[in-house]
Amino acid sequence: GEDVEQSLFLSVREGDSSVINCTYTDSSSTYLYWYKQEPGAGLQLLTYIFSNMDMKQDQRLTVLLNKKDKHLSLRIADTQTGDSAIYFCAEITSGGGADGLTFGKGTHLIIQP
Amino acid sequence: EAGVTQFPSHSVIEKGQTVTLRCDPISGHDNLYWYRRVMGKEIKFLLHFVKESKQDESGMPNNRFLAERTGGTYSTLKVQPAELEDSGVYFCASSQGFPNEQFFGPGTRLTVL
Numbered sequence: 551g552e553d554v555e556q557s558l559f560l561s562v563r564e565g566d567s568s569v570i571n572c573t574y575t576d577s578s579s580t581y582l583y584w585y586k587q588e589p590g591a592g593l594q595l596l597t598y599i600f601s602n603m604d605m606k607q608d609q610r611l612t613v614l615l616n617k618k619d620k621h622l623s624l625r626i627a628d629t630q631t632g633d634s635a636i637y638f639c640a641e642i643t644s645g646g647g648a649d650g651l652t653f654g655k656g657t658h659l660i661i662q663p
Numbered sequence: 664e665a666g667v668t669q670f671p672s673h674s675v676i677e678k679g680q681t682v683t684l685r686c687d688p689i690s691g692h693d694n695l696y697w698y699r700r701v702m703g704k705e706i707k708f709l710l711h712f713v714k715e716s717k718q719d720e721s722g723m724p725n726n727r728f729l730a731e732r733t734g735g736t737y738s739t740l741k742v743q744p745a746e747l748e749d750s751g752v753y754f755c756a757s758s759q760g761f762p763n764e765q766f767f768g769p770g771t772r773l774t775v776l
Contacts, residue, residue, distance in 0.1 A: 554705070581763065592667070593706075593754065593767035638706065642763060650696055650708025650722060651765060 556639050556654035563662045568626040570657045572639030575620065579641040582615060583651065584624045587636045596624070596637075626659075634661045665689070667768035669755050675774045681743040684771045688737070688757030695738050696758075696765060697730060701751040712738060745775045 553575040562568045574582070580601050585593040599606045599613045599622070606613045612625040626633055636658050640651040668687045676682050688695045697709040709728070710720035714735035723730070727746070732738040742749050752772050756765040 585767070590769075592769040593756075595764055595766065598764065640706075649719065649763075650698070650711055651706075652708070653698075653706040655703075655705050 554639055554641060554652055554654035556637075556657045558655065559658045559660065561660040561662060562629050564629060564631060566629055568624075568629045568633065568659055570624045570626075570637050570639075570659065572622040572624075572654055573620055574622065574639070574641050574652075576641060576643055576652070577620065578643045579620075581642045582613075582622050583640040583642070584611075584613065585638040585640060585653075587638065587656070589635075593638065629659075629661055631661050631663075634659055667755055667757050667766055669753075669768040669771050671771060672769065673772045673774075675776065676745055677776050678747055679744045681741065682745055682773060684740045684742075684753055684773070686738045686740070686755030686768060688755070689759075689766055692757035692759040692766075693735070694758040694763070694765075695732060696756040697738070697740055698754040698756065699751050700754065700770075701748070706754065709740075742773070745773075747775050749773060750775045 555573045583598040584596040586596050587593050599615050604615050610627045614623045636656040638656045639654040642649050670685045674682050693714050695712040698706050700706045708722040711718045712732045715732050729741045752770040754767050754770045756767045758765045
């Protein structure tokens with residue numbers, strides 16, 4: 551079955567860039583997503599990328615997709631204390647309309663002052 | 664616009680009891696999903712409704728779980744009888760259209776003692 555892998559923790563200094571990595575196994579993934587979960591809150595969709603793209607930028611967020619290596623990354627520029635959260639990588643394999651997401655276990659982003 | 668809401672936020676029950684979780688999707692969203700996160704594991708897809716019809720329930724763990732979505736609005740997920748391994752956080756999500764941006768609720772934390 552599908553598998554999505556992420557490292558469990560990432561620690562960065564405030565003001566530095568954070569890069570959260572994710573690998574997936576399903577070569578037929580059509581969309582890949584990044585979700586953020588703050589303590590006590592639900593999952594917030596940050597951004598997504600279609601599989602025929604290799605980069606997407608949205609303000610401080612940059613998503614890079616290497617489809618050949620099945621590797622997805624999320625870069626957060628100028629990391630702030632409010633970015634402290636769990637970040638989940640997820641993928642879907644469909645025409646974009648019907649299926650459930652397959653998630654990684656999430657990466658805890660820890661911000662050092 | 665109100666987001667996805669879930670009730671209750673936390674439920675503690677004894678093994679063998681019945682619990683019913685409720686999800687109210689974003690108004691107008693035809694797609695409704697249930698997910699579950701057991702401690703230390705990935706968030707796992709349970710099932711998907713399109714309006715009132717079950718589109719995919721391949722992730723339902725066993726027949727102790729029953730999901731309904733009468734009238735295509737809110738959904739309930741009943742666990743009967745509950746077992747210890749059912750403990751976890753149950754998330755609901757909804758979406759509409761392309762490319763399936765799923766918006767998540769805050770989750771219901773279920774503890775089975």
